[in-house]
Amino acid sequence: MNGRGLIGAILLVLSATALAQAPPAVIAPFSLAAPGATPPAPWQHQPLPKVERENRFTLVEDTPGGRAQTVLRIDSEAAASTLAHPLSVDPGERPWLSWRWKVSAPVAGSDFRRKEGDDYAARVYVLFDYPVERLSFGERAAIALARVLHGAELPTAALAYVWGTAQAAGAIGPNPYTDRVRMVVVDSGAVRAGQWVGVRRNVAEDFRAAFGEEAPPITGIAVAADTDNTGEAVTAWFEDLRLEAAR
Incomplete structure (x- = not known):
């Protein structure tokens, strides 16, 4: 299977999951670190199989809420x-x-209907502990093989929130490599490029809309930019991410 398929998509938290026996219930903020420092633990850079070039992740100062604070910058060039x-x-x-x-x-070539269009200016992945017994035989076999090869418990379902191009904001569909990852287009096109944009999503409702059932426990989160298929170059910035109870 292609490295950008099932195994490539679900290896996002492979290294990070091994960092602690008891994963935290909160997301470590970038804003508490100094510009130029490494991202705070347990954030960890995760290369992808069979992808030659890696993104650059740095902490820099910016003003997402109108005041200076530390944010994450991602530079992605093919x-x-x-x-x-x-x-x-x-x-x-x-x-x-x-x-x-x-x-x-x-990313001009971004389009979740095509494998060659599986590139985005920014992505946020949410990974879930979906029961293996609910998967098809082929999906269970792929998961079992990946766990043997990599020696880790791998997530079996994921939502990918993306800044896309071909699909309008609000579109939901399967990743072109695997339907265990569902794409959710949050922003699309160039209208708001260069601006800080606030996002608030109900991941339980989005999982239900994408997979047609209740959301299992969340096991990880990941942020990325992605340009290896199209060969384009983009920069993305992220403020702190938060998981919160209903207000």
Whole structure:
């Protein structure tokens, strides 16, 4: 299977999950670190299999809320890799995921209907502990093989919130490599490029809309930009991400 298929998509938190026996219930903030420092633990850079070039992740100063603070910057030039964070969260109790992001420009070739279009100016992955016994025989076999090869418990379902191009904001569909990852287009096109944009999503409702069933526990989150298929170059910025209870 292609490295950008099932195994490539679900390896996002492989290294990060091993960092702690008890994954945290909160997402470590970038804003508490100094510009130029490494992203705070348990965030960890995760290269992707069979992808030659990696993104560059740096902490810089910006003004997402109108005041200076430390944010994450991702530079992607014909590259792909993620910054991953393990979690242990019940989405029924804390369903609201919020963040701000900014992109230099959309990826012109972005289109979740085509494998060659599986590139985005910015992505936020949410990974779930979906029961293996509910998967098809082929999906169970792929998961079992991946776990043997990589020696880790791998997530079996994921939502990918993306800044896309071909699809309008609000579109939901399967990843072109695997339907265990469902794409959710949050922003689209160049209208808001260069601006900080606030996002607030109910991940439990989005999982239900994407997969047609209740959301299992959240095991991790990851942020990325992605340009290895199209060969384009983009920069993305992320403010702190938060998982919160309903207000």
